[in-house]
Amino acid sequence: MPEGAPSALPIPPVLEVRDLRTVFRTRAGDVHAVNGVSFAVREGELLGVVGESGSGKSVTMMSLLGLLPSPPAEVSGGPVRFEGKDLLQAGPEELRAVRGGRIGFVFQDPMTSLNPVFTVGFQIMEPLRKHLGMGKRQARARAAELLALVGIPDAGRRLDDYPHQFSGGMRQRVMIAIALACEPRVLIADEPTTALDVTIQAQILELMAELRQRLGMAVVWITHDLGVIAGIADRVLVMYGGQVVEHAPVEALFANPRHPYTRALLTTVPRVRGERVKRLHVIEGQPPILEAHPDACTFRDRCPHAFDVCHRLNPQRYPVGEDHDAACFLNDPGLAPPRPSLEVVHG
Amino acid sequence: MADASAPLVSVRDLKVHFPIHAGLLRRRVGAVKAVDGIGFDIRPGETLGLVGESGCGKSTAGRAVLRLLDVTEGSIRVEGTEIARMPQGELRRLRPRMQMVFQDPQASLDPRMTVEAIIREPLDEHTRLTRAEKRERVAELMDAVVLNRGFATRFPHAFSGGQRQRIGIARALALNPRFVVCDEPIAALDVSIQAQVVNLLEDLQERLGLTYLFISHDLSMVRHIATRVAVMYLGRIVEMQAREGLFAEPLHPYTRALLSAVNEPDPVAARTRRRIVLKGDVPSPANPPRGCNFCTRCPDAMPVCREVDPATLEVGPGRWVACHLHDPAVMRGQPTRPFGAEGPTRRASPTAYDTPARSAT
Numbered sequence: 001m002p003e004g005a006p007s008a009l010p011i012p013p014v015l016e017v018r019d020l021r022t023v024f025r026t027r028a029g030d031v032h033a034v035n036g037v038s039f040a041v042r043e044g045e046l047l048g049v050v051g052e053s054g055s056g057k058s059v060t061m062m063s064l065l066g067l068l069p070s071p072p073a074e075v076s077g078g079p080v081r082f083e084g085k086d087l088l089q090a091g092p093e094e095l096r097a098v099r100g101g102r103i104g105f106v107f108q109d110p111m112t113s114l115n116p117v118f119t120v121g122f123q124i125m126e127p128l129r130k131h132l133g134m135g136k137r138q139a140r141a142r143a144a145e146l147l148a149l150v151g152i153p154d155a156g157r158r159l160d161d162y163p164h165q166f167s168g169g170m171r172q173r174v175m176i177a178i179a180l181a182c183e184p185r186v187l188i189a190d191e192p193t194t195a196l197d198v199t200i201q202a203q204i205l206e207l208m209a210e211l212r213q214r215l216g217m218a219v220v221w222i223t224h225d226l227g228v229i230a231g232i233a234d235r236v237l238v239m240y241g242g243q244v245v246e247h248a249p250v251e252a253l254f255a256n257p258r259h260p261y262t263r264a265l266l267t268t269v270p271r272v273r274g275e276r277v278k279r280l281h282v283i284e285g286q287p288p289i290l291e292a293h294p295d296a297c298t299f300r301d302r303c304p305h306a307f308d309v310c311h312r313l314n315p316q317r318y319p320v321g322e323d324h325d326a327a328c329f330l331n332d333p334g335l336a337p338p339r340p341s342l343e344v345v346h347g
Numbered sequence: 348m349a350d351a352s353a354p355l356v357s358v359r360d361l362k363v364h365f366p367i368h369a370g371l372l373r374r375r376v377g378a379v380k381a382v383d384g385i386g387f388d389i390r391p392g393e394t395l396g397l398v399g400e401s402g403c404g405k406s407t408a409g410r411a412v413l414r415l416l417d418v419t420e421g422s423i424r425v426e427g428t429e430i431a432r433m434p435q436g437e438l439r440r441l442r443p444r445m446q447m448v449f450q451d452p453q454a455s456l457d458p459r460m461t462v463e464a465i466i467r468e469p470l471d472e473h474t475r476l477t478r479a480e481k482r483e484r485v486a487e488l489m490d491a492v493v494l495n496r497g498f499a500t501r502f503p504h505a506f507s508g509g510q511r512q513r514i515g516i517a518r519a520l521a522l523n524p525r526f527v528v529c530d531e532p533i534a535a536l537d538v539s540i541q542a543q544v545v546n547l548l549e550d551l552q553e554r555l556g557l558t559y560l561f562i563s564h565d566l567s568m569v570r571h572i573a574t575r576v577a578v579m580y581l582g583r584i585v586e587m588q589a590r591e592g593l594f595a596e597p598l599h600p601y602t603r604a605l606l607s608a609v610n611e612p613d614p615v616a617a618r619t620r621r622r623i624v625l626k627g628d629v630p631s632p633a634n635p636p637r638g639c640n641f642c643t644r645c646p647d648a649m650p651v652c653r654e655v656d657p658a659t660l661e662v663g664p665g666r667w668v669a670c671h672l673h674d675p676a677v678m679r680g681q682p683t684r685p686f687g688a689e690g691p692t693r694r695a696s697p698t699a700y701d702t703p704a705r706s707a708t
Contacts, residue, residue, distance in 0.1 A: 052537040167628045168401075197400035197564060199625045202608040206624050224538055227567075227610025231617040250614045268542040270571040272594055272609045273616075279549070280542040280571060286507055287537075 013040035014218045015103075015186050019077040021293075022056075022063045022242075026072050032290040033059040035242040036077065041186060046212060046219040048233030048250070050226060050265075054287050056242035057222045058108075061188050064088070065103060066095045082186070101131035104179030106172075108191040113175060114163040120147075120174050121159025127181045146177040151207060169200035176207070183215060190222045205232055226269055230254060235323070238262050241288050241298025244317065248324040258326035260303050297329070305330060353427075354388035355558050356412065356526055361385050361421035361431075363404075363411045367633060379633045381407040383582035384421070391525070394552070394559040396573025396590075398566060398605070402629055403579040406450075409528045409562045413445055414438055425526060443473050443522035450531035452511035456503040462489075462514055463499040469521040488517040491554075492547060509540035513547065520551065528560045533568060545572055566609050570594050575665075578602045581640040582632050584659070588666040598668040600647045639671065651677055 022034035034056045041047045051057045062068050063075045064087055079086040083102065087095065099105065107113040114123060124143040128134045134142065140159065147155035150173040163171055172192060179187055189208075193201040209232065212219060223229060229236055229250065236253045238246040238261065246259040257263045267281035285302040297303070297310040309329050318331040329335055364378035381404045389395045399405045410416045412423055414430055423431040425445055430438060446469075449455035456465055466485045470476055476484065486496050492513040503511055512532060519527055529548065533541040545568060551557060563569050569576055570590060577587040578599065586599040597603045604623040611617065625644045630636055636643050642652040651671055659669040671677040 052539060169628060198566070198608040199400060199604060200628070201610075202622055202624050203626075205610075206622070225610065226538070226612035230612045230614040231610050233614075254612060254614050265539065266612060268539050269612050270567040271611055271613075272567045272570055272606060273611060276570060280546055282542045282546060283539040284543075286509075287539075 012042070014043050014082070016040040016081040017064055018079055020060060020063060020080065021075070021077040022059055022068070023074045024072045025074055029291055032293050033242050034063060035290065035294055037242070037244055039237055039244065039247065041218045041220055043218055044212070044216045045234045046221055046232055048229040048236040049220060049222045049239060050224060050229055050236060051239035052224060052287050054289070055239040057239045058190050061190060061220065061222060065099055065105065097131070100127045101182045102185055104182070104184035104187040106175050106179045106187065106189040106192045108194055111168065111171065114171060116163055119160050119162055120166065124174070124178050124181055127178060131182045146181055147174070149180070149211070150177045151203070169196055169203065172196060172204060173207070180211065180215070184217060186218045186220065188220045191224070193228065194223065194225070208232065226266065238265070241290060241294060243294070243298060243327060245299065245328070246326040247317065248321070252321060252324050258320045258324070258331055259328045260305055260330070261299050309335065352390065355391045355426060356389040356560070357424040358412060359386045359422045361408065361411060361423065362419040363407050363416055364419045377633055380582050380635060381632055382411060385579070385584045387577055387584065387587060389558055389560060391558055392556055393574045394561050394572055396569035396576040397560060397562045397579060398564060398569050398576060399579035400564060400629060402632070404582040404632065405562045405579050406530050408579070409530050409560055412560065413447055413528055415447070444524055445526040446519040446522065446524040448515050448519045448527060448529045448532045451535055452508055452515050453535070455515055456511060458503055461500050461502055465503070465514060466517045466521055469518060473522055484521070488521055491520065491551065492517045508536050509543055512536060512544050516547065516551070520555070524557070526558045528562070530562045531564070534563070534565070541568065548572065566606060578605065581629060581635055583640055583669065585641065585670065586668045592666055598662065598666065598673055599670050600645050600672070601641050604646070647672060
């Protein structure tokens with residue numbers, strides 16, 4: 001968060017993460033997947049998290065809920081504040097009470113995240129009975145309600161169906177129903193629409209917007225699709241190399257991106273409306289695999305503006321506007337001489 | 348293969364049905380109509396984009412055009428040669444002219460072969476080059492797809508997704524094909540890498556005069572790479588026209604819904620635009636609905652749509668659509684929608700697109 005912002009946050013954060021770090025210690029060496037990630041989600045808000053595969057967006061979310069097997073994962077830093085507790089210090093019992101109860105999770109792949117040998121109804125009823133202590137009959141009634149809520153026709157009857165009897169879009173709806181079962185305060189959705197077709201994706205996005213309004217929960221939406229982010233997010237985190245490189249309200253991010261990576265990312269995507277570009281912009285090179293905690297800018301090898309400092313130091317997140325910061329030396333007010341204008345990037 | 352404007356590939360009434368067997372005696376009880384009567388032409392040097400949602404039959408169509416699948420019915424002509432019924436042995440001789448780039452670069456490369464062996468395999472199969480010549484050709488191909496020659500002895504697992512897709516492209520180009528089917532070549536890649544691969548495909552097309560059938564579900568990418576676009580739904584082509592027309596003025600209600608569902612990276616536009624959200628799921632291709640295939644989800648469906656299967660009409664030069672809303676014979680007496688200046692004209696064959704079918708040579 002930028003320091004000295006004049007007005008305090010209007011709404012207190014529901015979930016606040018500070019300096020989260022995750023290292024995978026494998027026989028082939030260490031992989032530093034998350035390197036000091038800090039963010040906060042406010043009540044009723046949708047925080048988008050974008051980045052390429054390997055940028056650490058999923059690992060961040062799994063780390064803070066203790067969903068990664070340890071070893072090889074080693075989560076440190078923190079705190080991760082949720083309802084007055086530090087989730088990183090919480091014991092397994094406490095965490096289990098949070099997961100699926102107060103914090104819901106929708107995973108990317110609707111094909112593999114449901115258990116094929118249990119009925120859909122059983123899987124929706126499971127969190128209701130475990131977390132809310134409902135009886136069988138009550139849970140079943142609630143499960144039917146939830147299934148209807150996510151727009152599955154003939155919900156009551158379909159409770160007894162198995163996952164293979166549902167299409168991909170419907171399975172993803174079931175996953176959302178399970179995540180919503182206990183009315184969580186925070187819903188973490190990891191690429192919930194990536195495996196789906198555009199028309200089904202449109203249905204799910206519509207549904208999410210409606211549910212958010214009705215239930216007032218905070219949502220963290222992980223995706224690599226900037227189009228989806230533009231449509232649904234209030235604020236956005238851009239991740240690269242296991243770090244947050246830019247954080248901004250959605251309009252500011254698209255209108256005035258301040259990190260060269262964000263800028264590049266925005267120009268690589270072709271559009272269906274407006275001018276058709278002759279040639280697509282390309283970010284040359286590959287995202288890095290970090291074998292140690294980064295001590296220089298992780299984007300320097302692909303950055304058209306990299307200068308000497310970028311190879312020596314890892315930039316902090318400089319405030320560049322209201323609720324907007326970017327981890328790039330080009331935004332460092334103290335760094336006067338070699339400061340090429342960011343505007344040149346546009347081709 | 349005389350005049351330049353003659354289509355390189357010409358497909359008519361193509362059907363691919365997969366039988367469903369059931370019961371104790373495994374009797375045939377029905378068929379999945381994955382591709383149910385499609386037709387199109389691809390002219391030399393152009394890129395035909397084939398778009399649609401998963402399960403619409405676009406990949407099956409792409410594979411059938413190269414006869415990687417046996418077709419149930421219809422005709423496929425590549426450079427004037429009819430290949431729909433050709434035995435595989437004879438097809439082998441034509442394979443160097445037509446190649447394919449597959450969707451999943453992980454699964455389409457043998458993990459136990461080195462990059463050199465993978466790219467060399469088509470040369471081993473189809474040419475009599477010496478070992479040194481082959482090595483030289485492989486190095487040339489690796490240069491062409493911007494892969495470091497020094498990596499020739501490595502195995503696929505050592506490469507990233509984008510690099511693996513380049514290996515797949517190099518293999519497809521090894522025999523100097525004229526026609527390449529790209530089946531979702533970028534779907535498995537990250538956004539920043541997608542642009543690299545698409546630019547590479549465009550460069551190669553320009554340099555080598557390739558003709559592409561580009562299969563994808565990503566409309567914005569298809570708009571970028573394709574010169575003409577065909578939209579598939581449930582085994583049929585519902586609309587086909589030049590890129591500009593399709594994106595500026597889509598004719599079929601399905602195309603409109605598809606375009607409106609694309610998420611543009613622009614938050615201001617996203618707040619104001621009106622999204623057409625289709626209800627429900629795609630029906631099963633084993634049991635398509637009566638009448639128009641799209642009538643179960645169409646926001647503009649009329650009673651006639653549930654009865655009569657719409658014919659494919661040319662409603663403007665090179666603008667084909669299969670929808671009753673654009674058929675004056677159906678719409679007579681009903682309020683018509685505006686289309687081109689003179690309105691649609693009916694053509695004899697519902698699947699004869701653009702150029703008349705040529706006789707066998």
